[in-house]
Amino acid sequence: MNLCRVTVRKMSQGKKLQPLRKVGIIGVPFEKGQKKYGVSVAPAALRAAGLISKLKEIEGLDVKDYGDIETPDIKEVKVDNMAHLALVSACNKKLSERVTQVLKDDRIVVTIGGDHSIGVGTVDGHYKVNEDMILVWVDAHADINTNKTSDSGSVHGMPVALLVTEFRNYWPYLPTMDWQDPVFSIKSLGYIGLRSVDNFERLAIEKYKVPTFAMEDVEEHGIKNSIQHVLQALDPTSSRPIHVSFDIDALDALEAPSTGTPVRGGLTLREAICLMEIVHATGRLRAVDLVEVNPAIGNEKDRNQTIEAGLCILKAALGFSRRGTAPRGVLDLPIQDPNKPAS
Numbered sequence: 001m002n003l004c005r006v007t008v009r010k011m012s013q014g015k016k017l018q019p020l021r022k023v024g025i026i027g028v029p030f031e032k033g034q035k036k037y038g039v040s041v042a043p044a045a046l047r048a049a050g051l052i053s054k055l056k057e058i059e060g061l062d063v064k065d066y067g068d069i070e071t072p073d074i075k076e077v078k079v080d081n082m083a084h085l086a087l088v089s090a091c092n093k094k095l096s097e098r099v100t101q102v103l104k105d106d107r108i109v110v111t112i113g114g115d116h117s118i119g120v121g122t123v124d125g126h127y128k129v130n131e132d133m134i135l136v137w138v139d140a141h142a143d144i145n146t147n148k149t150s151d152s153g154s155v156h157g158m159p160v161a162l163l164v165t166e167f168r169n170y171w172p173y174l175p176t177m178d179w180q181d182p183v184f185s186i187k188s189l190g191y192i193g194l195r196s197v198d199n200f201e202r203l204a205i206e207k208y209k210v211p212t213f214a215m216e217d218v219e220e221h222g223i224k225n226s227i228q229h230v231l232q233a234l235d236p237t238s239s240r241p242i243h244v245s246f247d248i249d250a251l252d253a254l255e256a257p258s259t260g261t262p263v264r265g266g267l268t269l270r271e272a273i274c275l276m277e278i279v280h281a282t283g284r285l286r287a288v289d290l291v292e293v294n295p296a297i298g299n300e301k302d303r304n305q306t307i308e309a310g311l312c313i314l315k316a317a318l319g320f321s322r323r324g325t326a327p328r329g330v331l332d333l334p335i336q337d338p339n340k341p342a343s
């Protein structure tokens with residue numbers, strides 16, 4: 001018997017990735033990864049603001065709504081400095097399965113959070129289909145704390161550390177998390193928009209040389225060069241599937257005030273749109289998360305502004321362009337010489 005097994009890796013490498021024009025939406029009304037009320041109502045608020053119909057307006061885009069992930073009410077486990085782990089785990093397990101299903105249906109997955117702890121489920125589910133995926137984490141925060149380094153004990157500051165294989169040994173045994181094997185490599189991760197990074201997180205980013213464009217780098221190089229550099233550094237062959245996990249607090253707090261951990265000095269909405277347009281243009285976007293929109297924070301104007309910013313970002317990721325098409329013929333008109341009388 002031949003014991004030599006050929007592993008068929010779930011890689012899209014080799015065959016050139018084709019742009020997908022089909023999208024699947026998943027809502028995740030989950031907020032136990034942090035302490036404030038409200039981020040769980042974001043999927044409903046975004047839907048009420050016309051998320052589905054606005055995406056359907058994008059030419060040639062087929063949009064299917066896969067509904068919300070409901071988290072079962074389960075008994076909590078006790079883990080030091082890690083709040084609500086059992087609930088976070090249960091939600092992410094279901095989410096991961098749904099993400100995998102949407103990708104297998106040949107659709108780009110759009111996941112609407114929820115707080116950023118749901119990045120565990122989206123990336124886990126994506127990795128199960130595309131092991132060669134790269135991850136761009138657009139955020140004011142690095143979210144790479146463990147329960148030993150976090151000041152808050154909130155899991156929304158820990159999803160990246162839960163996902164990456166290089167951090168396996170930094171964790172104690174985590175009850176309820178057996179379903180999740182940290183197999184994604186930190187070498188496939190890049191950051192954009194950082195400006196509130198904890199001490200240990202900074203050490204980790206430096207140790208593993210994670211391609212990072214913090215706000216001062218975006219300021220120096222511009223958003224186009226920043227995202228292009230990250231994509232190029234992670235994938236010089238320009239062939240790998242892309243996952244963008246977008247925390248609305250990557251935007252300046254003036255642009256997106258309704259969020260739980262706002263930080264001033266962030267991206268403008270225009271910069272975020274530009275980033276997403278560049279990712280869209282690669283034709284390799286396979287998953288995008290929009291998290292930490294909290295409609296319960298601020299007044300009505302804040303709420304509307306934040307939701308609208310979120311919608312603009314998703315539309316840009318999926319191919320909406322502001323460049324209107326000039327009516328046929330308009331650009332062909334002869335240019336009138338101002339010195340000559342009109343004939």
Ligand SMILES: NC(=[NH2+])NCCC[C@H](N)C(=O)O
Binds near residue numbers: 115198249
């Ligand atoms: N996804 C977020 N908004 N994360 C905020 C994290 C804040 C802080 N670094 C923490 O670990 O608690």
